[in-house]
Amino acid sequence: MEMPGALRGVAFFSFVQVSCLAYGQSSITLYGIIDTGVEYYNHAAGGGSFVGVPTLTGEVPSEWGLTGSEDLGGGNKAFFKLENGFAPGTGGFDYGGRLFGRAANVGLETAYGSLTLGRQLNMTAYSLLNADVIGPSIHSLYVFDNYLPNARSDNAIGYMGKFAGLTIGATYSFGRDAAGPAGPSATNCPGQVPGDFLACKQYTALIAYDSSSFGAAVSYDQMRGNEGASAPLTSSDYTDTRSVVDGYFKLTSLKVGGGWIHRSLSAGVASTLYNLYFLGLSYVPIASLVIDAQVAKYIQLRVTSSTGLVARASYFLSKNTSVYSSVGYMINGRNGSTSVAAGGTVEPGAEQVGVMLGVRHAF
Incomplete structure (x- = not known):
């Protein structure tokens, strides 16, 4: 007997629902x-010391976000991420005042890697x-x-593939930073300009490469400027x-990490080179206590150099709440x-001490 059209429709709809x-x-x-x-830090620009709530970051930046995924079958997934960065001291948005300045992207994940579209972390x-x-951190x-x-990077396409311990990744941005007018997280360079592809x-x-006991990474990052963007990439x-x-x-x-960062800025009279070396360790004497220390050396050849040292102790009151001290x-x-502190100021050539006492809660 032939199934009536209405019943066929119900059967099809039920099949779709079961498939979903x-x-x-x-x-x-x-x-x-x-x-x-x-x-607190001393020798602030103009003299004197600063005491107050940090404007940029504590032990880590404050954030909130939404992330989700959908199983598409066959080991494939769709995913999205929306992440906001904010300043607890004022409640204002960081990253150039963007609602989702830390991330705003959607993508697909397969056995061959993931493809991400939108604002996202880049490989640096x-x-x-x-x-x-x-x-x-603050220091x-x-x-x-x-x-x-x-x-x-704004307006970006990203790929990330993980094969056993090996990770391969890349991003390409058509316009790296659409917020403005001041950087570094808002440099007014939205790109995508007709007639100027670069x-x-x-x-x-x-x-x-990462294993249970060691790892190493190499990355390369090149960005271009445009007329009207923040200096020096104009x-x-x-x-x-x-x-x-x-x-x-x-x-x-114990964990020990170190590396080398090289920057080459080609921007007319503002061109410069620097090398930044760092070496640090993280020690966990008991499950609730983490002690970190690091030294960093900044060298701008024939111009200047600076050395930064930091020691930090974090004590976990619970799985989600910790208190810390950073010097x-x-x-x-x-x-x-x-400056010794992120977002801080310093008198040129001065040595500077910075201290922070803070609390962090994750949810």
């Missing part, structure tokens, strides 16, 4: 970190994740180059290139002007 249940399993996660405290950020034991190697903790382009690449002919080589090894309760010391060369 079988292959369309999805999940969404809300997460975040709130990290702040009180910081990934290359530093394991070797830099301090990370984007860190990132005070020497404020692009490093903001290594994200305007605000950026590409990054990564090769890394022309699409200008380039800013960074290379990272780093590695780490782990013992039972930094900056030794500037004669023409050096690197």
Whole structure:
């Protein structure tokens, strides 16, 4: 007997619903970190000392986000990520005032790797994740180059493939930074300009290997400027290139990481070269206590050099809540002007001490 049209429609609809249940399993996660405290540093620009709430970061930047994935069957997944960075002291948005300045992307994951579209971390950020034991903290190697903790790209296509211990990744941005007017996380370079294909382009690449006891990474990052963008990249002919080589090894309760960062800025009279070396260790004497220390050396040949030292102790009150103390010391060369604290100021050539006491809660 032939099935009536209405029944055929119901049967088809039921089949689609069952298929969605079988292959369309999805999940969404809300997460975040709130990290702040009180910081102090001496020899601020103009004289005197600073005491107050940090404007940029604590032990780690504060953030909240949504991430989700859907099982497409056959080992394939669709995913998305929306991540906001904010300042706990004021409640304002970081990253140029963007609602989702840390990430806003969607992608597909297969056995051959993942493809991501939208604002995303680029390979410079990934290359530093394991070797830099301090990370984007108030006292860190990132005070020497404020692009490093903001290594994200707008309007980007990204690929990441993991094969056993080997990771291969790359990003290509049609316009690396659409927010403005001031950097480093808002440099007013949206690109995608008709007639100027090079305007605000950026590409990054990564090769890394990680095992249970050691790892290493190499990355390359080149960005271009455009007319109207923040200095010094005010022309699409200008380039800013960074290379990272780093590695780490782990013992039972000790991790040691170090590396080299090279920057070559080609921007007319603002052109410059620098090398930044770092070596750090992380020690866990008991499960609830983590002690970190790191030294970083910044060298701008025939111009200046600076040395930064930091020691940090973090005590976990619970799985999600910790208190910490961070002490930094900056030794500037004669023409050096690197502050010991992220977002801080310093009198040129001065040595500087910075201290922060803070609390971090993750959810």
